[in-house]
Amino acid sequence: MLIMENGKRIQVFFFGKLSEIAGAATTLSNLHNTDELIQHLHTQFPALANEKFAVAVNKQTIHTNTELPDNCTVALLPPFSGG
Amino acid sequence: MLIMENGKRIQVFFFGKLSEIAGAATTLSNLHNTDELIQHLHTQFPALANEKFAVAVNKQTIHTNTELPDNCTVALLPPFSGG
Amino acid sequence: MDAIANTSNIMKKTPKNIFTEGPIAPAFISDSIAKHSSNTSIGGHSIFLGQVRADVIDDKQVIAIEYTAYNELALEKMHQIREAIFSKYPLTCMHIHHSLGRVAVGEICLFVFTSSAHRRAAIDACNEIVERIKNELPIWGKEILEDASHQWKVNQ
Amino acid sequence: MDAIANTSNIMKKTPKNIFTEGPIAPAFISDSIAKHSSNTSIGGHSIFLGQVRADVIDDKQVIAIEYTAYNELALEKMHQIREAIFSKYPLTCMHIHHSLGRVAVGEICLFVFTSSAHRRAAIDACNEIVERIKNELPIWGKEILEDASHQWKVNQ
Numbered sequence: 001m002l003i004m005e006n007g008k009r010i011q012v013f014f015f016g017k018l019s020e021i022a023g024a025a026t027t028l029s030n031l032h033n034t035d036e037l038i039q040h041l042h043t044q045f046p047a048l049a050n051e052k053f054a055v056a057v058n059k060q061t062i063h064t065n066t067e068l069p070d071n072c073t074v075a076l077l078p079p080f081s082g083g
Numbered sequence: 084m085l086i087m088e089n090g091k092r093i094q095v096f097f098f099g100k101l102s103e104i105a106g107a108a109t110t111l112s113n114l115h116n117t118d119e120l121i122q123h124l125h126t127q128f129p130a131l132a133n134e135k136f137a138v139a140v141n142k143q144t145i146h147t148n149t150e151l152p153d154n155c156t157v158a159l160l161p162p163f164s165g166g
Numbered sequence: 167m168d169a170i171a172n173t174s175n176i177m178k179k180t181p182k183n184i185f186t187e188g189p190i191a192p193a194f195i196s197d198s199i200a201k202h203s204s205n206t207s208i209g210g211h212s213i214f215l216g217q218v219r220a221d222v223i224d225d226k227q228v229i230a231i232e233y234t235a236y237n238e239l240a241l242e243k244m245h246q247i248r249e250a251i252f253s254k255y256p257l258t259c260m261h262i263h264h265s266l267g268r269v270a271v272g273e274i275c276l277f278v279f280t281s282s283a284h285r286r287a288a289i290d291a292c293n294e295i296v297e298r299i300k301n302e303l304p305i306w307g308k309e310i311l312e313d314a315s316h317q318w319k320v321n322q
Numbered sequence: 323m324d325a326i327a328n329t330s331n332i333m334k335k336t337p338k339n340i341f342t343e344g345p346i347a348p349a350f351i352s353d354s355i356a357k358h359s360s361n362t363s364i365g366g367h368s369i370f371l372g373q374v375r376a377d378v379i380d381d382k383q384v385i386a387i388e389y390t391a392y393n394e395l396a397l398e399k400m401h402q403i404r405e406a407i408f409s410k411y412p413l414t415c416m417h418i419h420h421s422l423g424r425v426a427v428g429e430i431c432l433f434v435f436t437s438s439a440h441r442r443a444a445i446d447a448c449n450e451i452v453e454r455i456k457n458e459l460p461i462w463g464k465e466i467l468e469d470a471s472h473q474w475k476v477n478q
Binding site for chain 4: 013015016017019056059075077078079080081082083
């Protein structure tokens, strides 16, 4: 509850190889946009520096720095390998 | 035996719609090449005039008048419709 | 190999049979798929199935197709197509089955099945085999109509 | 329909599930084929099957792939692909199944099945769906090696 009042609550999901580096999910707050978020994650998980991934905010893949709405979901998506 | 001595024995097979016009097969003799054979068949089965078909001699499709070897097999092949 | 050597070679071998009396059963298809699990170099399978369609001809519905073929020539041609496809594409397996005799509407009359390490070969080969079967094999379909009359099928 | 209306429309519908826990059984495939015999407007089916390959990585053999996905996003994407393919090709049916979890070498992990009146639509659609699934669906394969180590798969 304290977190929610202090700022935006951001749920971050890590997939594929990234889940081995950062775990499956984490919750963050007080980050305003995706650039800030990625910066923060790189500091927290330095091994991310070697990985390629796309970023989706609320299931929309983004291509530029994007404002993070309240209670949003951010996903870090390494290259797909289904099929 | 008499037929064989009198000349070339030619087995003719009719497929698809042509088998309804001429039956499944017939045996002819004394015809030297495919032009003569086709002429003969047109006389014997006038309804062939309305049909499109390819001709195979001993399982090789021919494109020009072709000598008929002894004891050969001639097939009249209407357009294919397998599959 | 020149054309004459090639032809005599084909004449010597007994071509594989492709013909099945009546429709091809779905269980036959799954058995065929299941058999390939032991070939672990395969990464992709491509399958084409021809199914008899209830076309309407002069207000009368097709209820079945009766297939006949010039068997010997069809098998020789299929053998040539098989060899050509195997030299063109890196395939692991190729299986072809075509019905003869009566196949009712809704039933399967053609089963083409190709497998390869990477999907592209299986897909392209399957596609090409289907086209060549339709164009080159001496097979004829007689469409049986609901009033027991018939019409000879024409491939598009 | 403009892009916004389209997006909100997709959000409202519950997208069809495509995920199966573990491998796709050959019997499931034949059941799926058999069900289509009642649709007598179908003339051709095209099927693609992905099978887990025993690749060798650094002298160690792959024994299975473990699939995970961003399920919600994958199903939304698949729904968009489905709508796009149905508007592009005159298809009668389209069925997609993808494994999640562990699939052993030789087992089937992907089943794409399209049907149409005339073969071209089913074949082209199946082909395009397979490419789009590989490129656009957030699914990841972890290749399990014989010594229980692993490597994340990279699509070609």
